[in-house]
Structures are given as structure tokens and as C-alpha cells.
């Protein structure tokens with residue numbers, strides 16, 4: 197089956213009991229046992245729920261994995277994956293990752309004795325040089341957020357395997373429709389399903405997938421123990437979102453390409469970061485491991501004032517920290533999604549106040565372009 201078909205048809209996409217084409221929302225916490233000695237498939241919703249199971253099966257099939265896990269948010273999925281490690285373990289982590297993941301790794305996990313080094317994973321020699329005897333994991337995001345830096349997933353996975361490291365990749369930006377890290381040797385994929393998979397800015401959710409039975413056992417224990425599971429109704433919303441992932445994402449990608457090419461020629465735009473653009477660093481690697489550039493782009497303006505002006509003056513994109521939704525969302529990563537990074541690191545990475553991130557929605561490309569044009573060209577007007 198082609199991937200677009202799989203979005204609609206997976207093993208649990210219909211209700212086996214009734215033939216309902218939409219999975220029922222099993223709004224029940226307790227599942228009664230037949231008798232004391234006959235526990236059923238489900239007992240208690242924290243440890244398992246049929247609606248959640250359907251979503252977990254869907255994401256496992258889409259990512260080419262065997263075991264899926266649904267969590268209350270992307271951060272809950274990431275927290276569970278990071279909880280695989282123990283005190284004294286050392287982790288290597290991509291430098292420009294999602295701000296919340298950075299915060300977890302810089303401020304929370306070190307309290308429990310996890311050691312973390314942030315590295316430029318676009319350069320695997322640098323990564324190899326940082327591996328110590330205590331290094332146990334490699335955490336990646338590609339394309340990175342917000343500068344769309346590309347890490348070679350297959351090579352990173354091979355390097356990690358040589359040293360016995362568990363690899364985790366955040367696949368939120370690409371979704372399994374465009375990129376499947378498990379097929380390239382990555383051990384665990386995590387998602388903020390809040391973004392493209394849900395797609396409508398109305399549901400916070402996270403997912404994790406693996407092929408490995410041992411890791412799946414650990415993740416099952418963590419999901420049940422941390423208790424950060426996704427509620428049945430939210431599972432249903434993500435299942436519904438997944439059905440339209442292809443049409444949304446391909447349309448958003450088409451518009452993102454048009455806008456990226458147009459922005460690149462604009463005299464007030466210093467740089468455009470979009471993997472779909474000719475000349476984007478790592479573009480060849482990206483297209484070896486992914487089937488498109490996605491729907492998010494960032495661009496650097498001539499001055500920070502102009503970046504503020506553009507964000508304040510656009511009429512269609514909403515100002516917000518999220519992405520992957522039907523509505524376009526514009527943000528200033530330096531103070532919004534990446535506000536929790538130390539100032540020095542932000543400067544070093546280029547996440548400065550002249551950088552704007554745009555998550556392209558389903559509005560017409562002409563309207564978005566005209567809107568950006570008026571926002572760039574109206575020197576004084578402020579919303």
C-alpha cells in the first residue's frame with residue numbers, strides 16, 4: 197500500500213464490533229473482567245484503552261514500526277523516551293532542538309543525574325568525537341527547529357549502533373508521510389502530534405514508536421508508570437487528523453515552496469531557511485531521507501525591527517508558537533518557541549530577533565504572499 201492509503205486504512209481503522217468507519221471513543225476507565233481469573237484485553241485506561249490502541253497502531257504502521265505509544269503531549273512522549281536513561285548516563289543532543297526539549301534536558305533531567313552535551317549533529321565527526329564510555333543515547337531533530345539544519349539519519353544511526361547508543365528522532369516537522377527515521381535505523385521516533393498529525397490546533401498530543409521489543413517493554417512501563425497517557429477523545433481527534441495529513445501537508449508544502457522562493461528574492465530578506473530550496477545546506481541529504489521540504493520555513497530580515505514589523509503587520513498568519521495547522525502561524529523563535537535557550541547559545545545558533553518562523557497553513561499562496569508583501573513594505577503601520 198502507498199503511504200497515502202495507509203493514512204486511511206490501517207489494522208484498527210474501523211470498529212470491528214459494528215463496522216463503524218470511525219473508531220469509537222471508548223470513554224471508559226474501567227473494563228470489567230469476565231471473572232477473577234479472566235482478565236480481558238483492557239483493564240484500566242492508563243494501561244490501555246481501545247481508542248488509544250487504534251491510534252498507537254496507526255502511528256506504528258505509518259512509521260514502519262511495531263509498537264506505538266500515545267501520550268498527553270509531545271513533551272510527555274519526549275519525557276518518557278528520555279526516562280529510558282539512568283543517572284550517570286550521558287546523552288548527545290542536537291543543538292537547535294525544540295525549546296521545550298532543550299529545557300527538559302538542560303534543567304530537569306540533570307537533576308536526576310543525566311549528563312547532556314549539545315552537539316552539532318549535522319557534522320557526525322563532531323558527534324563521534326564527543327562519545328564517552330558513559331554515552332548511552334543520541335537525540336536528533338531533522339530538519340532542526342527553526343533553522344532547518346539537516347542531520348543524516350542513516351549515518352547517525354550507524355554511528356550510534358557502533359557505540360551501542362539508543363537513537364531518538366523527533367519527526368514532528370516531517371511526519372511519517374515525508375520521513376520515516378525507523379527505516380533508516382533510528383530506534384525511537386517521537387512526535388508532537390499537536391502539530392501536523394492533529395493538524396487543527398485543537399488537540400495537544402504526543403506519540404512514540406519503536407521496532408524494538410525490549411524498548412517497547414520499557415516504554416510500556418514508562419507510559420503506564422508516568423501516567424502521561426492521551427485521553428480517548430484526544431486519541432480520536434488525532435486519528436481523524438491523520439486521515440487528511442497527506443492533502444494538508446502536500447498543499448502546505450507547495451505554498452511553502454512558493455513563499456520561500458519569493459522571500460529569497462525580496463531585498464529586505466537576508467536568508468531563507470527551507471529544505472526545499474535549491475542551495476539549502478544539507479538539501480541532498482534531506483531529500484535522500486525525506487520526500488519533501490515540509491510546510492515550515494524561517495527567514496532572516498535585514499533588522500530585528502523589520503522582523504517585529506512583519507510579525508505585527510501580517511493579517512492572515514496568527515502570531516503563535518505552534519506549527520503544522522490549517523491556519524498559518526508566524527513567530528519570533530528567539531522570544532517564543534526558543535525563549536528558554538540561553539542568550540549566548542541563541543546567538544551562536546543564529547536564533548536572533550531578526551529571525552522569523554512561518555508555518556504555512558491552507559490559505560491560498562497568493563493571499564499569503566500579498567499579505568507578507570504588505571507587511572514587509574509598510575514601514576510604519578503597526579497592528
Ligand SMILES: *Cc1c(COP(=O)(O)O)cnc(C)c1O
Nearest residue numbers: 269270271294366368388390401
Ligand atoms: C511542539 C513540539 C514539541 C512539543 O510538543 P507538545 O505537543 O507541545 O508538548 C516537540 N518537538 C517539536 C519539534 C515540536 O514542534
